[in-house]
Amino acid sequence: MFSLLIQVFILGFGNIGIDLARHLRPFGVKIIATKRSWASHSQDSSQSNGASVQNGSRYDLVDEKGCHEDIQEFASKADIVVCCLILNSETAGTVNKSFTSSMRKGALLVNIARGVLLDYEAVLYNLESGHLGGLGIDVAWTEPFDPDDPILKFKNVLITPHIGGITEYSYRSMAKVVGDVALQLHAGCPLTGIEFVN
Numbered sequence: 001m002f003s004l005l006i007q008v009f010i011l012g013f014g015n016i017g018i019d020l021a022r023h024l025r026p027f028g029v030k031i032i033a034t035k036r037s038w039a040s041h042s043q044d045s046s047q048s049n050g051a052s053v054q055n056g057s058r059y060d061l062v063d064e065k066g067c068h069e070d071i072q073e074f075a076s077k078a079d080i081v082v083c084c085l086i087l088n089s090e091t092a093g094t095v096n097k098s099f100t101s102s103m104r105k106g107a108l109l110v111n112i113a114r115g116v117l118l119d120y121e122a123v124l125y126n127l128e129s130g131h132l133g134g135l136g137i138d139v140a141w142t143e144p145f146d147p148d149d150p151i152l153k154f155k156n157v158l159i160t161p162h163i164g165g166i167t168e169y170s171y172r173s174m175a176k177v178v179g180d181v182a183l184q185l186h187a188g189c190p191l192t193g194i195e196f197v198n
Contacts, residue, residue: 005030009078011071011094012085012113013062016165020082020112021061032064032074072102080108087114097122106133112164115139120151127154138164 006029010017013033021031066074071094075081081103085091095109096119103109109132111118120141126132134156140149143162151157180193 006079007032007077009074009081011081011083014084014086017084020084025061030063031061032077033062034066034068034071034074036068038065072099075099075103078104078107080110083111083113083117085113085117087117092116093119095119097125100126100132105131108134110136112138115141124151127151138162
């Protein structure tokens with residue numbers, strides 16, 4: 001099914017994408033990634049949310065870089081596409097019929113970001129046609145997830161209840177942020193260390 005060198009397309013190379021690339025690199029995969037602007041973070045900070053890389057830049061993790069205009073081309077090259085995009089009005093539905101149709105036949109689609117980044121009908125269609133080799137999602141289109149959803153009938157679908165990022169490290173990190181913010185609020189200081197996401 002896969003060539004000897006597996007290509008993983010990280011769609012959205014923010015902090016989660018960087019961490020994913022860091023974990024994938026030891027497996028010898030080719031990592032291709034897209035980001036709105038590579039220049040916006042050209043200066044690597046070794047203190048940035050634990051996403052730094054020893055002995056080099058976090059961007060050294062990527063074998064081929066692209067921007068939003070390249071997503072279909074990158075999807076056509078990848079054995080595995082991992083959606084790590086933030087959700088906003090521009091990104092909702094990014095993984096649509098055109099995108100999924102551009103993916104290699106038999107490629108795997110993984111969504112670890114937000115459910116509505118994937119167009120439900122497009123994913124269902126490509127699972128039914130056999131174009132998608134499999135689907136792994138840690139988030140659903142609607143929550144709570146409908147246990148009778150037709151997507152669940154496929155043997156090549158793996159879904160977790162939005163717990164894929166739950167680790168001892170993540171709990172410790174969350175606890176530290178909450179504690180730091182509580183101390184800042186108590187002291188009347190400006191809030192730091194918080195990232196507002198959707």
